[in-house]
Amino acid sequence: MHALIVVSHPDSKSLTHAIARSFAAGVEESGDHTTEIADIAAEGFQPAFNRDDRFAYLLQAPLPSDIAREQERIDRADALVLVYPVYWWSFPGQLKGWIDRVFSNGWAYDEAPDGTLGKRLGRLAVHLVGIGGADGGTYARHGYDKAMRTQIDHGIFDFCGARVVTSEFLLDVNGRAAPSHLVTARALGCNAFEKAASVGGNLSAVAEQPG
Template sequence: MHALIVIAHPDQASLTHSIARHLAEGVAQPEEGHSFEIADLSAEGFAPAFTVTDLAVHRRDVPIPVDIATEQARIDRADALVLVFPVHWWSMPAQLKGWVDRVFSNGWAYDEGPDIKSVKRLRHLNVHLVGLGGASASTYERRGYRAAMKTQIDHGIFDYCGARVVTSELLLGSEPADVALHLEAARTIGRDLFKARAEQVTEAA
């Protein structure tokens, strides 16, 4: 099975990149035979701004542009989509949100329109969310930030398209002891990435 790991961080030496690499190592256990691709949106120069062309795509007035079709094909090749991101203002970074805005388009991620029956088109996709935050767990819970993020991202984006959010993890703290735990957690997430898929297949059988 194949995982697409998407990150949006300009610093290759960041904890976000380290988490993505360790998660990929967990996926690529030789005895399992799984594969991965890392989509580094910052290094690849993905343009996140939602333009008039994207609006026309949403309205189904023009074909999907090449850059978006390329990203959609990456997801179509994957059995699991993994987003690894630093928490910016209690959400994902602008470049990653722009990737979602543009790539998860009408006619591909979902169907809707005046004369179109609403359809969730990504029911086959398993999603894993790994956010990195500096605030404490008590702050997230006390202020309701964690619940708000799940409402916005897990449900507002992925459930709307029918995708199943299997992992929704917040790795909090940046002290050396925290980092060591985060890297091990990333490896574990990677190793377990396709267990849910295997369980789904078993249940279907």
């Protein structure tokens, strides 16, 4: 099995990158699995949705070459892992732009002329690891965790049919919790494919139940 770990942070020495590496180490030590870390900041990914993206969305032109490459990376993966710092209670702008451009009409979903939507990423297991400075009480008190899961887990990935297997916030990183987050990330990686198989089996069982 192969996991593509997309990390969005401009500093390769940051806790975000360390957590991504810990997750990757956990995946690789859990079995005959491989990982690729896509550092989209270092790679210089351009996040702004542009004119060529618009024509591709309308199915009037081929995808831009940089987007086709990103989709090919995801197509080679059994799991997609997003590791990111929480900026203003959401993705960093570059990662949001990566989603805007890469999760395109005709690849992530189909939009028929009558408005019917088809979900095309049902095979893909997704693991989300957000890293925040506030503590868990702040997230719970203001509903930030629920709001982010609504917009990301449901609004993006369920829209495309992908299975969100892990949805974790590693918080209070400016306090004493940071070292423990590396341990948590490694454990999440160790369990990633086992948990994905369990979730996939449960979903299949539900789908087979008579209405």
